[in-house]
Amino acid sequence: MGSNEAKEKGAKHIIYCLYGFGIGLLFPIFITLVVMVNQGYDLSLGALVSTHLSHSWMILVDTVPFGMAFFVGTLGKQNDELAIKKKMLDLAQKKLEEKNRLMQVIFDNAPVAYVILNRDFRFEFANRTTCSIAGLSEEELLGRRCYDIVGKGVICKGCPVAKAFVSKQIEYNTKVEQNRLGKTNIIDQVAVPIVENGQVTGVIEIVTNITERLEMANQREEELMATINTLVGLIELKDKYTGGHSQRVRKWAGSIARAMGLSFNEVRDVEIAASLHDIGKIGIAELILNKPAELTEGEYEAIKNHPVVGENTLSGLEFFRNAGKIIRHHHEAYNGSGYPDKLAGEEIPIGARIICVADAYDAMISDRAYRKGMTNGDAIEELRRLAGIQFDPEVVETFIRTWNDDQNCVA
Numbered sequence: 001m002g003s004n005e006a007k008e009k010g011a012k013h014i015i016y017c018l019y020g021f022g023i024g025l026l027f028p029i030f031i032t033l034v035v036m037v038n039q040g041y042d043l044s045l046g047a048l049v050s051t052h053l054s055h056s057w058m059i060l061v062d063t064v065p066f067g068m069a070f071f072v073g074t075l076g077k078q079n080d081e082l083a084i085k086k087k088m089l090d091l092a093q094k095k096l097e098e099k100n101r102l103m104q105v106i107f108d109n110a111p112v113a114y115v116i117l118n119r120d121f122r123f124e125f126a127n128r129t130t131c132s133i134a135g136l137s138e139e140e141l142l143g144r145r146c147y148d149i150v151g152k153g154v155i156c157k158g159c160p161v162a163k164a165f166v167s168k169q170i171e172y173n174t175k176v177e178q179n180r181l182g183k184t185n186i187i188d189q190v191a192v193p194i195v196e197n198g199q200v201t202g203v204i205e206i207v208t209n210i211t212e213r214l215e216m217a218n219q220r221e222e223e224l225m226a227t228i229n230t231l232v233g234l235i236e237l238k239d240k241y242t243g244g245h246s247q248r249v250r251k252w253a254g255s256i257a258r259a260m261g262l263s264f265n266e267v268r269d270v271e272i273a274a275s276l277h278d279i280g281k282i283g284i285a286e287l288i289l290n291k292p293a294e295l296t297e298g299e300y301e302a303i304k305n306h307p308v309v310g311e312n313t314l315s316g317l318e319f320f321r322n323a324g325k326i327i328r329h330h331h332e333a334y335n336g337s338g339y340p341d342k343l344a345g346e347e348i349p350i351g352a353r354i355i356c357v358a359d360a361y362d363a364m365i366s367d368r369a370y371r372k373g374m375t376n377g378d379a380i381e382e383l384r385r386l387a388g389i390q391f392d393p394e395v396v397e398t399f400i401r402t403w404n405d406d407q408n409c410v411a
C-alpha cells in the first residue's frame with residue numbers, strides 16, 4: 001500500500017468516526033430533552049445544559065457518541081475494505097473474461113485442431129478446426145470416442161493419445177486419414193498428457209493438417225528434381241556409356257531404401273544422391289571418361305576424386321547437404337578398402353552403402369566399350385560374392401528381394 005493511499009484511508013476513517021460521533025450526540029440531547037419535558041422545564045440551551053449536568057447518570061448517556069464514533073468508524077473501515085475487495089474481484093473477473101475471450105478467439109481461429117480427450121477417448125473439448133478436419137459439428141463431436149468418429153471402432157494403430165496415457169510423455173504421429181466428407185488429409189498429431197496426482201486424467205491432442213504444406217513442399221521438390229534431372233543430363237552427355245544410368249540407380253536405390261525402412265526424408269536424400277552420384281565427373285576430361293582402354297594411374301586418380309568433387313559441388317546448397325555426404329562415400333567398400341576415406345561397415349552412411357550396390361549392379365549389366373554387360377543372374381551372383389567385401393550384405397539381400405518383387409525377375 002502506498003503512503004498516499006494510507007493517508008487517504010486514515011482521513012476517511014476519521015471522517016467516519018466524526019460522522020458516528022455526530023449521530024451519537026443526538027442521543028444525549030434527545031434524552032435530556034425528554035427529561036426536561038417530563039420535569040416541565042422551558043426549552044432553552046441554558047436549561048438543556050443545566051438539566052444535562054444535573055443528572056450524574058447522564059455520563060453513561062454521554063458515552064453513546066463515542067461508542068457510535070467507534071462503531072461507525074469500524075463499519076466504514078470494513079465497508080471500505082469490502083469495496084476494495086469487490087473492486088479487485090471485479091477486475092480479476094474482467095481479466096479472466098478477457099483472457100477467456102482471447103483464448104476462444106485463438107482456439108476458434110487457429111488453423112490447428114485442439115481437442116481434449118478423457119480416459120475413455122471421448123471428446124471433452126474440440127475447437128472449430130477440429131470440426132472442419134472431422135467434417136462434423138461440435139455437438140456431433142463432444143462426448144463421442146475419437147476412434148468411433150474415424151469409423152474404425154478400435155483404437156487406431158500408432159495412436160499417440162493411447163501412447164501418452166501409458167508413457168505420461170508427449171507423443172507424436174503423422175498419418176493419412178479420410179474424413180466423413182471423403183477428403184483425404186495428411187495430419188500431424190501431438191498428444192500432451194494431462195497429469196494430475198501422478199495419473200493421466202486426459203490428453204490434449206493438437207492436430208495439424210499438413211496436406212497443403214506437403215503439397216507445396218512436393219511442388220518445390222518437383223521443381224528441384226527438374227533441376228536435378230537437368231544436371232543429370234549434363235553428366236550423361238559427357239559419359240556416352242552411362243545413358244539412363246543415374247535414373248536407374250535412383251530407382252533401385254529408392255526401392256532399397258524404402259524396403260530397409262528409411263524415413264521419408266532419408267529416402268528422398270538417397271534418391272537425390274543416386275541421381276547425382278557422379279556429378280563430380282563433370283570436371284573430368286571426356287577422353288578419360290570414355291577411354292576405351294585401361295586407365296593410367298594418374299587417370300584413375302582423377303576419376304577417384306569425383307565423389308569429393310561431387311560433395312563439394314553440392315555443399316553450398318542446404319537442400320543437397322545430406323545427399324552430398326552420401327555422394328562422398330558412394331565408392332567406399334564394406335571392408336574399408338574403398339575411397340576417399342576408407343570407411344568400413346556401418347561407418348559408411350547407409351545411403352552410400354545402398355547407392356554402392358545399385359550403382360555397381362547397373363555398371364555390371366551395362367555394356368562398356370571394353371566389355372559386354374553381364375546377365376542379370378551373373379550380376380546378382382557377383383553382388384553376393386562381394387557381399388561383406390565391397391558391399392553391405394544386408395543391402396545386397398534387400399536389393400535382390402526388391403528386384404524380385406518389383407521386376408518379377410528370378411535371381
Ligand SMILES: [Fe+2]
Pocket residue numbers: 277278306330331
Ligand atoms: Fe561414382
